[in-house]
Amino acid sequence: MGQLIPLDSFGVTEHDVLEALGRVKVRDVDYADLYFESCVSESVSMEESLVKRATKSISQGVGVRATAGEKTGFAYSDDLTRHDLELAADTARYIANSPGGSQPVPVPVHSRPARDLYPVPHAQADVATADRVTLLNRIDAEARRYDPRIKNVMASFNTEYKIVMVATSDGTLIGDVQPLSRLQVTCIAEDGGNRQIGSFGGGGRIGFDFYRQGDRYLNYAKEAARIAILNLSAVEAPAGVIPVVLGGGWPGILLHEAIGHGLEADFNRKKTSAFSNLLGKRVASDVCTIVDDGTLPGRRGSLNMDDEGTATARTMLIEKGMLRGYITDKLNARLLGIPLTGNGRRESYQSIVLPRMTNTFMLAGESNPEDIIKSVKRGLYAVSFGGGQVDITNGKFVFSASEAYLIEDGKVTKPVKGATLIGSGPEILTKVSMVGHDLKLDEGIGTCGKEGQSVPVGVGLPTIRIDEITVGGTQAG
Amino acid sequence: MSQTRESGQSVQPANGHLAQLASDVLAMAKQHGATEADVVVADGENLSVQIRLGSVDRLSKAREKRLGLRIFVGKRSATSSTSDFSSESLRRLVSETCTLAKAVVEDPVSGLPGADQLATDQPDLDLHDETRLDTDRQIDLAKRAEAAALASDERITNSEGADFDSSWGRVVLGNSHGFIGEYRSSSYSLAVSPVAVDPVSGSMQRDAWYDVRRKFHTLDTPEAIGREAAKRTVRRLGARKVGTKRVPVVFDQETAGSLLGNLCSAVSGYALYKGASFLGGQLGKRLAPDWFTVYDDGRMVGGLGSRPFDGEGLPTRKNTVVDKGVLTSYLLDTYSGKKLGLPSSGNASRSVGESPSVGPTNFYLTPGTCSAEDIIRGVKDGLYVTELIGFGINMVTGDYSRGAGGFWIENGELTYPVEEITIAGNLKQMLSDIEVVGSDLVFRGRIASPTLKIAEMTVAGN
Numbered sequence: 001m002g003q004l005i006p007l008d009s010f011g012v013t014e015h016d017v018l019e020a021l022g023r024v025k026v027r028d029v030d031y032a033d034l035y036f037e038s039c040v041s042e043s044v045s046m047e048e049s050l051v052k053r054a055t056k057s058i059s060q061g062v063g064v065r066a067t068a069g070e071k072t073g074f075a076y077s078d079d080l081t082r083h084d085l086e087l088a089a090d091t092a093r094y095i096a097n098s099p100g101g102s103q104p105v106p107v108p109v110h111s112r113p114a115r116d117l118y119p120v121p122h123a124q125a126d127v128a129t130a131d132r133v134t135l136l137n138r139i140d141a142e143a144r145r146y147d148p149r150i151k152n153v154m155a156s157f158n159t160e161y162k163i164v165m166v167a168t169s170d171g172t173l174i175g176d177v178q179p180l181s182r183l184q185v186t187c188i189a190e191d192g193g194n195r196q197i198g199s200f201g202g203g204g205r206i207g208f209d210f211y212r213q214g215d216r217y218l219n220y221a222k223e224a225a226r227i228a229i230l231n232l233s234a235v236e237a238p239a240g241v242i243p244v245v246l247g248g249g250w251p252g253i254l255l256h257e258a259i260g261h262g263l264e265a266d267f268n269r270k271k272t273s274a275f276s277n278l279l280g281k282r283v284a285s286d287v288c289t290i291v292d293d294g295t296l297p298g299r300r301g302s303l304n305m306d307d308e309g310t311a312t313a314r315t316m317l318i319e320k321g322m323l324r325g326y327i328t329d330k331l332n333a334r335l336l337g338i339p340l341t342g343n344g345r346r347e348s349y350q351s352i353v354l355p356r357m358t359n360t361f362m363l364a365g366e367s368n369p370e371d372i373i374k375s376v377k378r379g380l381y382a383v384s385f386g387g388g389q390v391d392i393t394n395g396k397f398v399f400s401a402s403e404a405y406l407i408e409d410g411k412v413t414k415p416v417k418g419a420t421l422i423g424s425g426p427e428i429l430t431k432v433s434m435v436g437h438d439l440k441l442d443e444g445i446g447t448c449g450k451e452g453q454s455v456p457v458g459v460g461l462p463t464i465r466i467d468e469i470t471v472g473g474t475q476a477g
Numbered sequence: 478m479s480q481t482r483e484s485g486q487s488v489q490p491a492n493g494h495l496a497q498l499a500s501d502v503l504a505m506a507k508q509h510g511a512t513e514a515d516v517v518v519a520d521g522e523n524l525s526v527q528i529r530l531g532s533v534d535r536l537s538k539a540r541e542k543r544l545g546l547r548i549f550v551g552k553r554s555a556t557s558s559t560s561d562f563s564s565e566s567l568r569r570l571v572s573e574t575c576t577l578a579k580a581v582v583e584d585p586v587s588g589l590p591g592a593d594q595l596a597t598d599q600p601d602l603d604l605h606d607e608t609r610l611d612t613d614r615q616i617d618l619a620k621r622a623e624a625a626a627l628a629s630d631e632r633i634t635n636s637e638g639a640d641f642d643s644s645w646g647r648v649v650l651g652n653s654h655g656f657i658g659e660y661r662s663s664s665y666s667l668a669v670s671p672v673a674v675d676p677v678s679g680s681m682q683r684d685a686w687y688d689v690r691r692k693f694h695t696l697d698t699p700e701a702i703g704r705e706a707a708k709r710t711v712r713r714l715g716a717r718k719v720g721t722k723r724v725p726v727v728f729d730q731e732t733a734g735s736l737l738g739n740l741c742s743a744v745s746g747y748a749l750y751k752g753a754s755f756l757g758g759q760l761g762k763r764l765a766p767d768w769f770t771v772y773d774d775g776r777m778v779g780g781l782g783s784r785p786f787d788g789e790g791l792p793t794r795k796n797t798v799v800d801k802g803v804l805t806s807y808l809l810d811t812y813s814g815k816k817l818g819l820p821s822s823g824n825a826s827r828s829v830g831e832s833p834s835v836g837p838t839n840f841y842l843t844p845g846t847c848s849a850e851d852i853i854r855g856v857k858d859g860l861y862v863t864e865l866i867g868f869g870i871n872m873v874t875g876d877y878s879r880g881a882g883g884f885w886i887e888n889g890e891l892t893y894p895v896e897e898i899t900i901a902g903n904l905k906q907m908l909s910d911i912e913v914v915g916s917d918l919v920f921r922g923r924i925a926s927p928t929l930k931i932a933e934m935t936v937a938g939n
């Protein structure tokens with residue numbers, strides 16, 4: 001079980017909370033909640049072999065929200081006095097057009113999440129600065145040792161320790177402790193006038209030991225150096241429609257962009273998604289089964305509960321090619337009359353709740369990864385990507401390869417320069433003809449942006465073959 | 478919420494309060510062993526409404542404050558920030574930041590700028606508007622903008638909504654040299670995002686239009702913004718892919734602004750000294766044709782990127798970044814300048830919780846004489862880009878590959894909308910291949926460009 005968070009860690013009493021909830025839950029308000037958050041984040045970074053920057057940030061506040069029909073009223077405050085809570089409650093209820101005055105709300109049952117997916121002892125989350133410094137110095141040495149052409153190594157280690165508490169008008173009072181960390185390494189390689197970059201990293205809701213297990217942090221350094229050196233010999237990428245094989249793990253960003261955002265319930269309620277009205281219809285080939293799963297232990301996208309206090313779940317999005325479900329928060333589940341999936345998330349107390357992904361991945365298939373590559377006469381094999389983006393309404397999405405190779409006559413040959421791949425969300429997965437048995441989740445580096453809010457997410461993919469997609473290189477023909 | 482609280486005078490603490498807080502924290506830092514320090518304090522309020530299909534979808538209001546501290550202990554430094562201004566909490570923050578600074582290594586280049594470089598004049602750049610809009614007024618403005626979009630074409634049947642945001646803020650910066658500066662600013666923005674449905678295929682397109690200003694009375698009318706949003710959305714209906722080929726590419730104001738943003742990132746001192754920019758070592762070299770001039774002007778009156786002093790207290794100024802095609806200035810703060818052996822250009826940007834970095838103020842390409850129509854008329858077979866998506870830019874090499882949408886140009890005319898294509902090239906080559914720049918420079922952000930045409934890029938489609 002998760003921890004029971006005492007209300008006084010925010011300096012408020014149950015009476016204050018009840019009174020504020022009552023104040024905001026006027027007659028026409030369907031639902032109201034208070035979201036308390038306190039967060040300490042720390043970052044140490046290294047470049048030019050010097051660990052020279054350290055940053056610490058402390059924030060605390062409360063977000064107060066009311067929903068009435070499709071409307072949301074929201075206010076937040078950095079201060080948590082009774083007066084601030086009242087002021088925020090009065091703003092949030094403005095949308096309801098109801099007279100003021102307290103409404104009784106059920107006395108919440110103070111509870112804890114049913115499971116603890118990230119039981120990180122505080123000592124493991126609160127890493128001494130000296131230990132962070134040692135880690136980064138060793139990374140620098142390891143990356144430079146990989147190849148003398150590595151000219152600069154930049155690395156940063158970030159940790160966040162967030163305590164949240166949600167009090168709702170439907171009688172919930174539940175909190176969670178959410179540790180999160182990430183280690184990122186970037187190398188710049190230089191050979192004559194040719195310069196290239198390589199990045200690698202990982203993390204999750206885990207303790208500091210994670211990075212030292214099996215010298216994982218040194219492996220990040222080697223990988224970043226390897227990619228930078230590899231790219232020194234990269235040739236121009238092809239331009240046009242060709243078959244593409246995606247490697248396992250982080251290339252799962254394809255799913256996040258191509259279908260994940262389009263299945264968020266808010267866009268479907270508003271009917272502005274290219275997936276609106278496709279529930280129950282075929283949107284992928286029958287080798288594709290895709291889930292969103294917030295319940296994987298220690299993963300970056302996982303949560304014991306979402307930011308509305310709902311337990312996270314494993315949600316079937318696409319089953320053997322058929323569209324099965326959307327991911328929801330309370331507002332959109334209620335308005336659409338569909339199940340609540342525990343995907344109501346917010347960046348912080350300063351932002352409103354939106355339906356967001358957690359860890360989104362395709363289940364393993366039956367093909368042998370080598371056979372998938374062998375099946376392609378001329379194509380691209382892409383194993384790592386930078387960011388991606390999607391236009392929800394017309395369904396067009398992009399994601400940009402940062403490590404890719406040509407496939408010629410069934411063999412992986414030359415590395416190619418980064419190129420953007422573009423496709424159409426509702427169509428692309430119908431072109432997946434082979435799915436490998438090698439499902440891999442990403443290393444824990446993903447951050448998803450929506451309406452200006454960033455939240456940590458995970459993705460995963462087995463090796464797959466896409467029969468055709470447009471590759472945006474410079475070499476036509 | 479009462480009308481008086483909304484439309485009345487500022488409820489912020491009296492002037493001087495934040496400056497006093499900054500001085501107090503600087504004094505605490507000195508007591509805790511800091512040899513130098515600077516403090517930035519920001520506070521502000523914002524009101525944002527979103528209308529969708531004529532009703533309020535979202536209403537949000539907040540007041541926020543934050544204090545950022547940078548401490549030097551000799552040549553070691555650390556930064557921190559907090560939203561808790563109680564003196565006990567601030568004292569703890571100062572103490573922890575000193576401890577943090579002692580844990581990192583000495584950086585011979587670190588330190589505050591010299592006292593003689595700090596701004597002595599703090600001109601009023603007219604960045605602040607006292608106009609307080611109440612909630613109902615903002616709702617009305619957003620409703621009018623969305624209604625104008627919905628009314629202007631019957632194919633517009635849905636909407637992602639219209640947003641009206643207003644915000645007011647203050648920034649105080651103080652340092653241990655005795656510098657103290659303060660300015661206030663405001664912004665008003667209105668954006669509309671309609672959705673159109675193709676009556677034949679049933680497929681949907683969304684686009685958006687917006688305006689953002691420091692002064693409320695200079696904002697475009699809701700009707701003008703709504704109609705432009707509708708026009709941009711409807712014209713995308715029926716978009717298709719095109720074949721893969723190399724053709725001339727015309728960037729509209731918005732996408733040209735994004736390209737100029739790439740140039741801005743490449744001249745950032747931090748990218749340069751790390752060897753992470755394709756423009757390393759190019760100072761004094763020719764980048765573009767001899768009529769191509771780019772300025773960064775921190776003192777443009779009413780500018781969205783204007784400020785009287787930068788994130789370290791240096792006076793802002795007008796820098797010529799590219800002068801008649803030749804790269805003449807990088808964007809630098811004190812630290813990145815020292816790394817490159819150059820003085821700061823007054824471009825330190827400071828988000829409260831971070832150590833200073835470099836950012837543009839009002840960064841723009843000077844306009845030419847051709848209209849956008851004239852530029853399009855000069856293309857026989859090519860692409861007019863109105864939308865770019867994705868992050869396919871490698872700043873180290875300048876390699877460029879992004880998702881694009883827009884219109885196909887045939888014999889000088891826009892013919893049909895295109896989508897699901899990419900455009901690719903290399904930024905350095907693209908800059909030198911710019912053939913013509915339009916006369917239509919408009920500031921809707923800190924980075925602005927007129928329409929421009931690049932001689933040739935690879936368009937990938939079918």
